[in-house]
Structures are given as structure tokens and as C-alpha cells.
Amino acid sequence: MSTITVDNINAKVREMQYAVRGAIVQRAGEIEDGLKADPSKYPFDKVVYCNIGNPQSLGQKPISFFRQVLALCDYPDLLLAPGIEKTFPEDVRKIAKDILDNTTGGTGAYSHSQGVAFMRKMVAAGISDRDGHPCDVNDLWLTDGASVGCHYLMKTLITDERDAVLTPIPQYPLYSACLALYGGTLLPYYLREEQGWALDVAELKSQTDKARGEGKNVRALVIINPGNPTGAALGLDNQKEIVQFCKDEGILLVADEVYQENVYAEGKSFTSFKKVVRDLGVDIPIVSLNSTSKGFFGECGRRGGYMEVCGIDKGVAEQLYKLSSVGLCSNLAGQIVMALVMKPPKEGDASYPLYKQEKDDILSSLKRRAVTLVNGLNALEGVSCQEAEGAMYAFPKIDLPAKFLKEAEGSGMAPDALYCMRLLEATGIVVVPGSGFGQVEGTWHFRTTFLPAEADIEGVVQKMTKFHGDFMDAYRN
Template identity: 40%
Template structure:
């Protein structure tokens, strides 16, 4: 009887949109949202020979290097192939196909892994991998040892960030400070955990993005005056999507800000190999904290997906916990352990990129050549993108000092704002939707304006070098036509 009554009302489904929590429906991950769905529809239509002004799509919305043509590192793929298929090590002709150093490394790793990579690892990851990560951190920072027991491997950096935010956010009133503009993963995860995002504006002066302690303090004071229990601050360095590279003095100011205001620091450092300006270098927050003899509580995140490695689909990453209370660390690790362990394939990939061949080994020249070529192409693309964007109508683009993206600023007319309103779209999403439909270029909308009538989008600098300029020039034609079409009448 009840089933028939429900059927008469049109549905007897238990799990519906109305039954899903508002915190889930409100979470927005802009780089994989409506724009990407529209792009997928267009892609299917192109396959059915539907006519568009372009022949193919250009996925510039996210950092996915190998999808955009970057070749995998020989050292990593050779090592993974041997570890995943150990029978190859018994093949008599292997030495003629693989250098001796990667054969030796694979044998060493397999000797340290009981059951092979098809078995679960420890929840925190293979000890041999965490030892290798710790060795890399020590060599990178030169400020003392890193403890493998403070390292937890995850499927890329995103799960590390999710675990940390889940542990930190305890109530509806807990707040996390985020840079604006920022990578939308953070706002989405904070929303899912029913916390509050507390945005602090990045400075955009003289063609550069930078952090302002004054802006951070203003944002913190406003939030606390509103009763928000602000517990942590996120810093992305090099910046996503802004591309800034912080200097050590600025980082020291951030550390002091966190100390003075009793805030935990979450350092997203996944782009630490992506530095393009000669006067810039990456410095980890771990190094700064140790040099300052600070007891600041710090979480640092790194990933196999970025840098010059670009192994996004293999899913490798880790977090290092510095100055974290032991009991609190145990709870963090317990939370991570709910997923049993991270991808063992990703763990081995992480070990191989962070512990590459030494100059005396036979794989070294190929490794260095591939690394140099990848980073050199990214640097050229960063310089070209900055130069071309600044020739376009109503667009300004800051220098791309590091990471893999530009964050151009677009100033739009009242007429364009009204057209977006009529289309029931935010202005930034309206703009990138138009760009998609007319050029095939997929962009990520970021509606975080630095002043009224100012909007942004994120675009990756990754693309095959021979076609990158053509891609940007086609975007220039779109942009110039857009502003002509939506020019305000005088």
C-alpha cells in the first residue's frame, strides 16, 4: 500500500538530491565543474562530426602534464615496470634493455617489500619509501634529519590535505584561512567538513603576486570578531593558481604570524621543482621553521603529479608532520589508515623521483636530459603566456614565477555582466564558457576579484611547445571579439 502511494507521488527513491546534505551540494570544485561537463559534451559531439570552430579540445583547466603531451621519465617507468613485473629480472637479455642502476634499485626495493606491490603496505607506506622521502627532505633543506615516522604516504597530495582538514575542523564554527585566489580543493573540502573558509587576499602589484601579512591579519581579525574559531592557515608555495614564489623573509613573517596567532600552518609545496625566474628559488617552510628554532605546528604536502614528473594517474604523494603533538599525530595517522594504505604503485613512483640516479650511474644523463627539457619548456611557456596575455584587450597577467598556471585578470563591461546574469551564470564562468564554445580551450573559472568588475580564470602553461603560441593566439582572437561584442554603449 505504502509503495503504491509513493509511486503515485512520482518516486519511491530513498536516496535523492533532497536527502543529500547541503554541505555536499555547496562544495564547488571549479576545475572539474560545469565547464568540464560542457567540454565533455562538446568532445562527444566532435566525435559525431558536429561542426565547431575548432577541431579538438585543449584541456588547459588543470595540471595534467602527460595528457597534454609530456613524456614520462624513463627512470621512473623502467623502475615501475620491473617492480610490478619482477619476472623480468630473471630475463637473460634484460641488461641489454635496462641500465644496471635501475635493475639494482628495483631488486633492492623488491627485497624490502614483503609480498610485492600487490599486497597492502603499512598504512603510512612502505618503510623503505618513507626512508627515501626522508633522505630527499634532508638533502633538500640541509637543516638536519627528517624522521620517516613523521611521513605518511597518500594517493597524491589531495588525500593528505583532506585528512588534515578533517582532523583540524571539529565544529561548524572552526575556520581555515585560505589565500584568494586559491586552489578550489581547499574551499570544497572545508565545506564538506562543515567548516568555514576565511579568505585573505593576495597582493597583486607591479606584475607580481605576493603575500601580505597585513591582509592576513585583517582577515583573521574580522573572522574572530565574527566568532569564528580560526585554527589554521593554508599557504600554497609556489602558488596555485597565482604562480608566486615566496622569499625567505616573507616566509619568516608567515611563521611569526602563525606563532603570534596560535595557528597551525598547512604548506602546500607540490610545485617545489617548478621555478622559472632566475632570481627565485624554492625554500620549504620546514627549513624556515627549523632555522627560526620555532615550535610552529606544520603540515607539508608533496605530490608525484607535479614538478617535472607529471605522474598524475599513478597517484603518489605524502605529508610530513613537524612539531605535531604525538597523540594528535597518532589520530591523524589513524584517520589515514581508514583507507588501509595508499597506492603501492604510487609509493614506488614517489621513491624513484625523489631518489634519482647519481652522476656516476648509467641512467643519470638520460634523467637529467629529460628533466631539463621538461622544465625548460615550462619556463618558455610561462614567459610566452605572460607576454601574450598582456597584449590582449582588458586582460592583465602577472609574472609566472613558478608552479604550472597563470591567473589572468579580466575586466568586463556592464553589458557582459548583464549577459552573464541573463544566462544564470557567474561572470567568470560565463566568460570561460564562451571561450570553450568558440575556441575549444578549457579554462577554470575563478570568481575571486581583487576589485569590482574584475574577474579571473586559471590556465595551465602546459602544452606542446610547437602548438602553444597558436593556442594563445586563438584565445586572443576570442577575447578581443568578446570585449567588442559586450562593449558598453556610451
């Protein structure tokens, strides 16, 4: 007999953690149900999900252009409907028709395992425009979100705990989850919080040397730029050093660049690692991940993404092809939106004015909201928060009072998790404890998005301020 229980399943699955949708989010769901049943049950009227970069769930409107093209691709009969030109601009109809003409079987058919060639060509053209360097369609895999590409890679690179991957701390827990799931070693490098979460290449080197001394095989370096959960955007000189490090050490560079369109800080801009590699003229293997879920548009529900794999051994690329083939292909609507994201309307196109207006409105609002949130957090007693230069997050440090740390010891929860749970119970605001991302031992953080609508973000700050003041009063020594 072999009844399946949590004790006799794969221990790697059991041990894997993913805090972005962990215990606090599950509790938030219960509270939301409770509020529906009895609105007087909690001292707030709604749950505000700041745990995840999910802009449209908080009221952000989709970009019209993407959705118009999707509607025509999914229901091509609309192209023949009378009065169609009043609802769908000319360039929308043209690109939808081009997509349909170049997609055998339309959005209802499985595509090539790496994605429809036409959509990959659009993505390649966008990458080439961005970088000023060519992109080969055969290097592209269109994936259901960026996570899938990470799974393919980690599954391929990792045989057992001897295989190590340099991972930032704090990090987006997709990486720690994949490493746990596939049995590899997370080789941490700590970002320098006080220097705006800077990346110190000397630490990459010392960690690599140390790991190699212990017999580890350092297979890849993961960089998240702009940073998640830190919100930091790397400078170009830093990027060059990193590329040189990967070249010197023979380490695959995995660039998680899903926030490439989310850089807000003055004087900062995004440069892809592939451009840095090509500009330097070095020949190193590099993987870049992108997603429809992030950017200003935040098309999370689409599950679109791509993985660009350059300079890798041909035999390894064939293995990645095989892995993607077992799942047949990514969803076609996601492929279409990923292509449109990389080749959006340009000046002169009928859709351009509305597209530009929608884009500028969202980006300028995100910038204001980032400043509002970070300033609000920095005004709290014992809280310090680095500037959110990019991405969708702030990752403030909280100096938790000794009395609270003592109390947390008996709770079975990490102190920052307990703090986040209390914040949720008092305000309905859902954030993720720093322990879910990793942090310097003895420091405590949480990650919050700055995505609540402009009309709501002040309220979020006020609620956090009130909660934190009461909290500090209760636990001050």
C-alpha cells in the first residue's frame, strides 16, 4: 500500500518556499471572504494586495492597442463586421491581419515549440531596435511568462547540490524555489542596501572562489535588473564589470530583465546585458528573460514572455528545445502580446497618439506613486527605504523592537512575517516579509508594490503609518 501523504512525497517539493503567495496571502483570501460575509468584521473595508506586481488587479486599465489586436486575432470574423473601422484603427487591423496570415491555424493552433516564427521575428526586431545589435529568431523561446524559461534553464543546469547558482540576496523567490525544486545550491551574493542595493563584483568573485573550494560547480549568475524586490537599477559601469566577471570565470549570465520598461529615477535608464556584452565585443553565453506581465502595461493574465539564449552550446540549445516541446508551446495570445510589446505603435501610426498617452500616463503615475510610498515609509520610526529607481517595489528595512522579536520567538513565524500578518489584520494591506526574499541576518524587511491606484496610494501610506505608530508604541522598550 502506498497512500500519498505530505511525509512521503518528494522532499524537494515540500521544502520549496514561495512567499509571494504564501501564508499571508492565504490569510488575506480568508479575510476577503470574511469581509464579504460580514463587512463589520474587520477595521477596514477591503483587502489591498501589495504582495504582487499585478497592476490590472488594482484597477490599472490595459493598453487599448494590445487588446484591440487580440480581439481581432481571436475572433477574425470581426475584421469583416460592418463599421469595424470606427472601433479598430487601421494599424490595428493591419497587424492583426499580418499575424493571422502568418500563424498557421491562428490562435487556436499549437505553434512551433519556441513560438510562431512571425511573432519571434517581431520580438527579434524589437530587441535589435533596443540594443543596436542583431537578434536571431532561433535564439528566442516564447514562454508562458518569464518563469517557465527559468524552470527550463535550472532543470537543465542542475543535476544535484554540487551545481550552484549565484543568486542575489534579496532575490525574487522564483530563483530560490527553482533551486530547491531541482536540488541545486543557492550561492548567495548580498546586495549593499546602504548603497542603494548596489552589486559588488568582488563579492561575486569571493563567493565563487569559496564555493569552488568546496567542490561546487558554479553554473550561472542570476542578475535581476531592475531589481526585485529592491527596485534598484544597475549602472552601466557595474554591468560591464559583471560581464567581465562572467567571461573571466566562465559563468553563464542569466539576466532577469522583466522590469526593463520600469525605470523611473532621474538620470537612470535601462541597458540590456546583451547590449553590454555585444558593445564590449566579448563572447559569453547569456540568457535574457522578459515578460508581458511587467513593464508599464502589466499584462500578467496573458502569461506571455520570452527567453533569449545567446552563445550557448548547440547541443544544450537542443535540450531546451526538447523541454519546451514536452509542453508543446506557450499560449498564442501571450505570444502575440509579447510581440506587440517589443514592436509597439510608432510615430505616424493611427494608434500611436492613444498608445503614447496611455503609456505616459501610467509611467508618470507610477513614478509619483513610487515617490509617495518611499517618502511615506522613510517617515516611519525605525524604517529606512532605498529609492525605488525601477521595477514595482519598495523593500524597506524595519528595526523591529526587542520586545516584539522576543514575542515572535514563540509564534512559529519569522519576526518580519509576524509584522506583515499584524499589518494585514489591522489594515487589510498585504505585503511580503523580507524573509521570503532573503536578507542580511538580523535585519528585517518587507516588500510592497507601489501599484495601488493614485487615489489609493496616500491611503495605503496613511494606514501603514497609523499601524506602524501603534505598533511601535506597543513594543517600544
